[in-house]
Amino acid sequence: MENKYDLIIIGGGPAGLTAGLYAGRARLKTLILEKLSCGGQILLTETVENYPGFPGGISSSDLMGNIEEQVMKLGVKILEEEVKQLEKAAVSWRIKTAQAQYDAKAVIVAVGSVPKTLGVEGEKLLMGKGVSYCATCDGPLYRNKTVAVVGGGDTAAEEALFLTRFAAKIFLVHRRSSLRATEILAQRLKENTKVSPVWNSVVKEISGQNKVEAIVIKDANTGKEEKLFCDGVFIYVGRSPDTGFLANLVNLDEHGHIITDTQMRTSQAGIFAAGDCRKKILRQVITACSDGAVAVHCAQQYLSKTQ
Amino acid sequence: MENKYDLIIIGGGPAGLTAGLYAGRARLKTLILEKLSCGGQILLTETVENYPGFPGGISSSDLMGNIEEQVMKLGVKILEEEVKQLEKAAVSWRIKTAQAQYDAKAVIVAVGSVPKTLGVEGEKLLMGKGVSYCATCDGPLYRNKTVAVVGGGDTAAEEALFLTRFAAKIFLVHRRSSLRATEILAQRLKENTKVSPVWNSVVKEISGQNKVEAIVIKDANTGKEEKLFCDGVFIYVGRSPDTGFLANLVNLDEHGHIITDTQMRTSQAGIFAAGDCRKKILRQVITACSDGAVAVHCAQQYLSKTQ
Numbered sequence: 001m002e003n004k005y006d007l008i009i010i011g012g013g014p015a016g017l018t019a020g021l022y023a024g025r026a027r028l029k030t031l032i033l034e035k036l037s038c039g040g041q042i043l044l045t046e047t048v049e050n051y052p053g054f055p056g057g058i059s060s061s062d063l064m065g066n067i068e069e070q071v072m073k074l075g076v077k078i079l080e081e082e083v084k085q086l087e088k089a090a091v092s093w094r095i096k097t098a099q100a101q102y103d104a105k106a107v108i109v110a111v112g113s114v115p116k117t118l119g120v121e122g123e124k125l126l127m128g129k130g131v132s133y134c135a136t137c138d139g140p141l142y143r144n145k146t147v148a149v150v151g152g153g154d155t156a157a158e159e160a161l162f163l164t165r166f167a168a169k170i171f172l173v174h175r176r177s178s179l180r181a182t183e184i185l186a187q188r189l190k191e192n193t194k195v196s197p198v199w200n201s202v203v204k205e206i207s208g209q210n211k212v213e214a215i216v217i218k219d220a221n222t223g224k225e226e227k228l229f230c231d232g233v234f235i236y237v238g239r240s241p242d243t244g245f246l247a248n249l250v251n252l253d254e255h256g257h258i259i260t261d262t263q264m265r266t267s268q269a270g271i272f273a274a275g276d277c278r279k280k281i282l283r284q285v286i287t288a289c290s291d292g293a294v295a296v297h298c299a300q301q302y303l304s305k306t307q
Numbered sequence: 308m309e310n311k312y313d314l315i316i317i318g319g320g321p322a323g324l325t326a327g328l329y330a331g332r333a334r335l336k337t338l339i340l341e342k343l344s345c346g347g348q349i350l351l352t353e354t355v356e357n358y359p360g361f362p363g364g365i366s367s368s369d370l371m372g373n374i375e376e377q378v379m380k381l382g383v384k385i386l387e388e389e390v391k392q393l394e395k396a397a398v399s400w401r402i403k404t405a406q407a408q409y410d411a412k413a414v415i416v417a418v419g420s421v422p423k424t425l426g427v428e429g430e431k432l433l434m435g436k437g438v439s440y441c442a443t444c445d446g447p448l449y450r451n452k453t454v455a456v457v458g459g460g461d462t463a464a465e466e467a468l469f470l471t472r473f474a475a476k477i478f479l480v481h482r483r484s485s486l487r488a489t490e491i492l493a494q495r496l497k498e499n500t501k502v503s504p505v506w507n508s509v510v511k512e513i514s515g516q517n518k519v520e521a522i523v524i525k526d527a528n529t530g531k532e533e534k535l536f537c538d539g540v541f542i543y544v545g546r547s548p549d550t551g552f553l554a555n556l557v558n559l560d561e562h563g564h565i566i567t568d569t570q571m572r573t574s575q576a577g578i579f580a581a582g583d584c585r586k587k588i589l590r591q592v593i594t595a596c597s598d599g600a601v602a603v604h605c606a607q608q609y610l611s612k613t614q
Binding site for chain 2: 051287300
C-alpha cells in the first residue's frame with residue numbers, strides 16, 4: 001500500500017516540482033522521483049533574470065530551493081532514486097528504481113533534456129563562465145562583446161541572429177561549408193555584418209582563466225589550428241533527453257524528446273510529459289513550470305474519468 | 308517614428324508583462340498597452356499560493372508589481388490606453404486607442420478573459436471573500452466546509468469533482484434538470500455522497516457579512532425561494548474575453564477566445580496571442596506567463612524571417 005500513488009512524477013526540475021505543487025494542492029497522493037537532488041539543469045546558471053517575479057534576478061539555487069520548499073510544505077514525498085524502468089501493471093503503471101518499485105495511476109515524465117556538449121578541453125570548466133547553451137538566457141550578458149556560436153542548424157542560426165542584438169561580433173563556427181539552417185535564416189546571417197562564418201572547422205579547445213577568453217579551432221581540410229579570441233561560446237549541437245527508458249512505450253521524436261499534445265498527453269493514456277524532455281519550441285524555467293501545472297490538471301481529468 | 312514599434316503587446320496582465328520581459332531582453336522596441344493599470348484578473352485574488360517560487364505565497368499585487376518592475380527596468384514602455392482597433396497597415400499592423408495610433412511589425416494580444424458573473428446581489432461585494440471563479444486556485448481554502456457550485460457544463464462538473472477533495476458538502480446548483488456535462492463526469496458527481504444537486508434553480512442572491520454565509524436560490528418551476536448555507540460559491544457560467552476588436556481579423560472560438568497553435572500564432576501572420584484570452588485548457592498565472600515567453604520567442608522568429 002505504501003508504494004501505491006495516484007501520481008508519480010519522474011524528475012525534480014522546474015516542471016516536476018511545479019507538477020508536485022499542483023498535485024499536492026489537488027490532494028493527489030504524489031511521489032516525486034529525482035535521480036540527483038532537485039533543481040534540474042537551471043542550477044548550471046548562476047542567476048536567473050528572466051523568471052517573472054524577481055526584479056533583481058534570483059540565484060537559481062534560491063529559486064529552485066523555494067519551489068522545493070513550497071512542494072514539501074504540501075506533504076508531497078520526494079525521493080532521490082533513479083528510475084530504471086516504467087511498465088504497464090494490472091490497473092496502473094509500475095516504476096522500478098535501483099532501490100524499490102512503485103505503482104501509480106498516472107505518471108508525469110519531467111526528466112529534462114541536456115544540451116549536447118562538444119566534449120572538448122575547457123568546456124566543462126568554463127560552463128556558466130562564458131560557455132552557454134542558451135542565448136535567450138545569457139545573450140544580454142554579451143552587449144558589445146565578441147562571441148562564438150558553434151553549430152549549423154536552425155537553432156544555431158536563430159540564436160546567432162538573436163545574439164546580433166547584443167554582441168559586437170559573432171564567429172559562426174560550423175564543421176561543414178554551409179549551414180543546414182533554413183535558407184532565409186542562412187541568408188540573414190550572411191547579410192549581417194556582425195557575423196563572420198568560420199566554415200569547415202571544429203572546436204578543439206575552449207580556453208581562459210575563470211572565464212572564456214578564446215577558442216581553438218581546427219580546419220577540417222587543412223588541419224591547421226587557429227585561436228579565435230571571444231568572450232563567450234554558445235554551443236548548439238543538439239540536445240539529449242534522458243528518455244531511453246521510455247523508448248518502447250511512448251512516441252519520441254528523432255532526438256528522443258517526448259511527443260505530447262497541448263494537454264501534455266503522450267501516446268500512452270495515463271502517461272504525461274512536462275518540461276524540457278518534451279518536443280517543444282522554447283525551453284525556459286517558466287515554460288517548464290507551466291507544463292507541470294497543465295500536466296497535473298490533465299492527469300486529474302484523466303483520473304476522474306478512469307478511477 | 309516614435310509611434311513605430313517592433314512589437315506591441317495589448318494587455319498588461321501576467322501574459323502581457325512576461326511578453327514585455329522577454330521582448331525587452333531581446334531588445335525589441337516594445338510597447339505595452341494596458342487599458343487600466345497593469346496586473347490583470349489575478350489582482351482580484353488576495354494571495355497567490357500556486358505560483359512557483361514563493362513558499363509562503365505572495366500577495367497578487369506584490370507579484371504583479373514585481374513583474375512590472377522587472378519589465379520597466381528593461382526600458383519597455385507601458386501606456387495606459389485602451390485599444391479600440393487593430394488593422395492591417397502597409398507593412399505592419401496599426402493599433403488605434405482613444406488617444407493615439409501606433410504601428411507594430413508584430414502584435415501580441417494578451418487581453419485576458421473575464422469569468423461571467425451571475426450579476427446578483429452580493430456577488431461583487433463578496434468576490435474574493437467566498438465568491439470564486441476558480442477551484443484550482445481557491446479550493447484548498449474550503450477543507451471540510453460547505454460550498455455551492457453554480458453551473459452545469461463540463462467546467463462546473465470538473466471543478467465540483469475537484470472540490471470533493473476538500474469540501475465536506477457541495478451544492479451543485481443548475482438551472483436545468485440535468486447537467487450538460489459529459490456523461491462520465493455527471494455520473495461521478497451522482498455517485499459522490501458529498502454532492503447534492505439542486506436542479507431547476509437559479510441563484511437570486513449571495514449573502515454574508517464580509518464573507519459568504521449563504522445563497523438564496525429560486526426554483527424555476529415553483530418560484531419558491533430557499534436559503535442554502537455555505538462558506539463559498541464557485542461560479543462557472545462561462546467566460547468572456549475582451550476580443551471584440553479582433554472579430555473580423557483572427558479566428559475565435561464560440562466564446563470569443565483566440566485560437567492559436569502551440570507557437571501562439573493566430574490565423575493572421577504577425578498577430579500572436581498569449582494568456583487567458585487564448586482557447587486553452589488551464590488558465591493560471593504560470594500558464595499565462597509561459598504563453599507570453601513563447602509568443603515573444605515566436606514573434607522574434609517571425610520578425611527575423613520577414614523584416
